[in-house]
Amino acid sequence: MSVAVRERDLPLRDVQGPSAVGGGSRRFFDLLLLISITDFKKTYYGTVLGYFWSLVRPAVMFSVLLVVFTQIFRLSGVAHYPVLLLLGIVFFTAFQEVTSTAVTSVVANEGIVRKTQFPRLVIPLATVMTGIFNLLLNLIPVFIFILAFGIAPMWTWLLLPLILLALIGVTTAVALILSALYVRFRDVAIIWGVMGTVLLYGSPILYPFDKAPEKVQTALLFNPLTPIFTQSRQWIIDPSAPNAVAAVGGWARFSISVFVYAAICVTAVWIFRREAPRIAEDL
Amino acid sequence: MAVDVSTAAAPAPSPGVAGRSLAIDVRGLEKSFRLPGQKIDSLKERVLHPTISRDFSQLRALDGISFEVNQGEFFGIVGRNGSGKSTLLKVLASIYRADAGLVRMAGRLAPFIELGVGFNMELTARENVQLNGVMMGLTRKEAARRLDAVLDFAELNEFVDLKLKNYSSGMLVRLGFSVMIQADADILLIDEVLAVGDASFQQKCADVFHDLRGSGKTLVLVTHDMNAVDAYCHRAILLDHGQIVHEGNPQEVGRHYLRLNFERGETSSAAQASAGGPAVRLVDIWLEDAAGERTNSVELDDDIRLRAIVEADRDTPAPTFAFLLSNADGVHVFGTATQLKREAGEPDLLAAGSRAKVSARILNPLGSGRYFVDFGVNREHSQTDNVIWVSKAADFVIYGTQAQTGLIALENEFEAVIEDG
Ligand SMILES: Nc1ncnc2c1ncn2[C@@H]1O[C@H](COP(=O)(O)OP(=O)(O)OP(=O)(O)O)[C@@H](O)[C@H]1O
Ligand SMILES: [Mg+2]
Numbered sequence: 001m002s003v004a005v006r007e008r009d010l011p012l013r014d015v016q017g018p019s020a021v022g023g024g025s026r027r028f029f030d031l032l033l034l035i036s037i038t039d040f041k042k043t044y045y046g047t048v049l050g051y052f053w054s055l056v057r058p059a060v061m062f063s064v065l066l067v068v069f070t071q072i073f074r075l076s077g078v079a080h081y082p083v084l085l086l087l088g089i090v091f092f093t094a095f096q097e098v099t100s101t102a103v104t105s106v107v108a109n110e111g112i113v114r115k116t117q118f119p120r121l122v123i124p125l126a127t128v129m130t131g132i133f134n135l136l137l138n139l140i141p142v143f144i145f146i147l148a149f150g151i152a153p154m155w156t157w158l159l160l161p162l163i164l165l166a167l168i169g170v171t172t173a174v175a176l177i178l179s180a181l182y183v184r185f186r187d188v189a190i191i192w193g194v195m196g197t198v199l200l201y202g203s204p205i206l207y208p209f210d211k212a213p214e215k216v217q218t219a220l221l222f223n224p225l226t227p228i229f230t231q232s233r234q235w236i237i238d239p240s241a242p243n244a245v246a247a248v249g250g251w252a253r254f255s256i257s258v259f260v261y262a263a264i265c266v267t268a269v270w271i272f273r274r275e276a277p278r279i280a281e282d283l
Numbered sequence: 284m285a286v287d288v289s290t291a292a293a294p295a296p297s298p299g300v301a302g303r304s305l306a307i308d309v310r311g312l313e314k315s316f317r318l319p320g321q322k323i324d325s326l327k328e329r330v331l332h333p334t335i336s337r338d339f340s341q342l343r344a345l346d347g348i349s350f351e352v353n354q355g356e357f358f359g360i361v362g363r364n365g366s367g368k369s370t371l372l373k374v375l376a377s378i379y380r381a382d383a384g385l386v387r388m389a390g391r392l393a394p395f396i397e398l399g400v401g402f403n404m405e406l407t408a409r410e411n412v413q414l415n416g417v418m419m420g421l422t423r424k425e426a427a428r429r430l431d432a433v434l435d436f437a438e439l440n441e442f443v444d445l446k447l448k449n450y451s452s453g454m455l456v457r458l459g460f461s462v463m464i465q466a467d468a469d470i471l472l473i474d475e476v477l478a479v480g481d482a483s484f485q486q487k488c489a490d491v492f493h494d495l496r497g498s499g500k501t502l503v504l505v506t507h508d509m510n511a512v513d514a515y516c517h518r519a520i521l522l523d524h525g526q527i528v529h530e531g532n533p534q535e536v537g538r539h540y541l542r543l544n545f546e547r548g549e550t551s552s553a554a555q556a557s558a559g560g561p562a563v564r565l566v567d568i569w570l571e572d573a574a575g576e577r578t579n580s581v582e583l584d585d586d587i588r589l590r591a592i593v594e595a596d597r598d599t600p601a602p603t604f605a606f607l608l609s610n611a612d613g614v615h616v617f618g619t620a621t622q623l624k625r626e627a628g629e630p631d632l633l634a635a636g637s638r639a640k641v642s643a644r645i646l647n648p649l650g651s652g653r654y655f656v657d658f659g660v661n662r663e664h665s666q667t668d669n670v671i672w673v674s675k676a677a678d679f680v681i682y683g684t685q686a687q688t689g690l691i692a693l694e695n696e697f698e699a700v701i702e703d704g
Pocket of ligand 2: 368
């Protein structure tokens with residue numbers, strides 16, 4: 001037996017096995033960036049109008065809903081309803097698009113997950129990154145619209161990042177849960193498709209919180225998106241509107257949404273950490 | 284032609300592992316999968332059978348695997364389909380998590396598993412090479428710089444911006460292999476690369492393996508090609524049902540592998556079925572050269588020397604031993620049989636527990652090409668009462684440079700002269 005001699009001996013190290021994040025933080029962020037960029041390119045590759053489409057979707061939805069709720073149902077007594085609706089829809093589309101892409105994201109990257117030691121968390125996070133990028137771009141025309149509508153800039157606009165953080169947080173958590181569960185339960189995609197509609201009407205987007213009947217309000221408390229919409233109404237559109245706590249009727253009721261929000265985040269971390277090592281074999 | 288049968292010694296034990304510093308250390312690795320068909324794929328089943336996840340049956344893909352690979356060593360893993368080779372590599376490469384056991388490794392690892400390094404088919408070669416580089420721990424800039432080297436090696440420069448889903452399967456393997464080689468890792472895990480690819484690519488792989496052997500890199504090679512194991516590996520293991528059934532030098536492991544392949548399903552005559560397994564086992568079969576060394580090739584005109592060792596698990600009266608040669612097209616070119624050679628008064632019996640060595644020297648009139656050897660044992664000097672029959676138990680090549688073609692090499696005198704006047 002002839003074994004070649006190498007100059008130096010390398011030390012043996014324990015191999016940890018697959019995980020959600022393993023492999024060093026620089027590698028993690030480089031991969032995240034790379035996958036996000038290619039995801040973004042992929043989405044619009046082969047489309048003639050490219051990025052324009054990410055504006056068209058919320059715009060069409062906005063126009064239709066605006067006609068329905070101002071011409072047919074005649075919702076009245078809501079100051080600046082069109083801009084409120086537009087802002088809500090842009091936020092909601094971001095949530096909706098990221099989560100529904102995330103559902104299949106791990107499976108869509110099967111080729112990589114099955115053959116390499118890839119930090120699993122990168123995949124749903126890349127969807128979130130792409131979503132954030134789209135959202136920021138979409139907010140530009142929204143603010144142009146807000147100004148054109150006659151709303152003067154106010155200092156609370158500077159608090160927008162807080163709202164975005166809250167939105168991104170819950171979006172990420174839901175994306176993690178869905179992407180991990182979908183590997184084993186393909187029903188998740190269908191269920192989430194239905195949930196999209198439920199959430200659209202079950203969030204204070206088409207109507208402000210206080211216009212909803214008592215029973216609906218109670219249901220809305222359990223929606224972690226509710227504080228995001230109510231607070232953005234006060235900070236961005238209408239300073240005379242109540243803040244997120246006052247709108248729902250005090251801290252006790254407000255804390256329900258906060259609790260649900262926190263529960264979703266904790267569940268997300270728990271599920272993803274538990275499922276990550278097994279994702280490759282369950283695909 | 285002469286066939287002589289005598290009792291032979293058991294084969295020598297496999298050589299031990301040299302005491303160098305280790306590149307891979309695997310201890311007691313276990314991995315089970317849920318058995319197919321029992322996998323719960325929808326929530327409804329989960330809701331209807333909430334407890335089923337606890338009592339599904341398990342498939343033990345790896346069942347207590349322990350081995351060590353030295354730094355700089357080339358290590359072969361062979362085994363039948365489904366024996367757990369790819370699963371083992373996936374555990375080594377941190378793609379699957381082991382249920383139990385310990386894996387330790389020295390240095391950076393580059394896996395090439397089931398013909399790929401993890402490509403996204405929707406992306407171009409350029410994007411994939413960059414992605415893979417980053418995955419291997421390079422920065423994005425370094426990874427982009429590596430692109431040319433990878434494409435040059437794969438000879439795919441023209442296709443750099445083609446999406447991988449439009450690549451041919453051979454091109455994909457080329458690209459993947461090239462990415463892995465250019466990653467410059469310390470340990471290479473290679474699963475089945477030799478199965479695909481055209482002749483020029485196979486030559487390239489051979490060259491790479493040759494170069495790597497001197498470089499101190501460690502290579503784990505999974506393949507079904509025993510010649511490759513023989514040619515490249517210092518040592519090999521044979522997996523069967525998730526266990527290491529043999530460990531040692533490549534030739535020996537290769538022989539065990541062939542036996543494992545052909546013993547099953549080939550020995551199912553009615554007689555044995557009723558008696559529970561074959562009465563005789565083929566322990567070893569090989570080809571020798573004139574000096575008595577094992578070989579895989581015979582020169583044109585040189586004799587073919589076939590050897591086999593059989594062991595009887597039960598008494599086998601009046602055995603007949605047969606070799607049958609067929610060529611690469613499956614044409615039977617020659618068969619021969621003999622009976623037990625014995626002194627006067629000895630019974631014509633291969634007794635339970637005894638071994639027989641079968642040797643045949645065949646004067647060789649065969650043309651050059653690849654040949655397969657079938658081996659069989661019959662009872663009671665019968666033509667039909669087959670105890671075992673092992674198809675393609677061995678194979679060899681007849682080579683030569685004479686300007687002749689055809690199935691057989693006939694003695695000939697042949698000349699061409701200018702005719703006078
Ligand atoms: N993710 C998985 N889920 C369920 N079973 C699996 C999974 N991966 C592998 N197996 C099973 O484990 C066993 C070993 O498979 P493996 O791919 O390791 O075989 P192999 O030795 O590489 O075979 P081949 O020579 O065909 O490549 C097989 O029975 C296979 O069905
Ligand atoms: Mg395999």
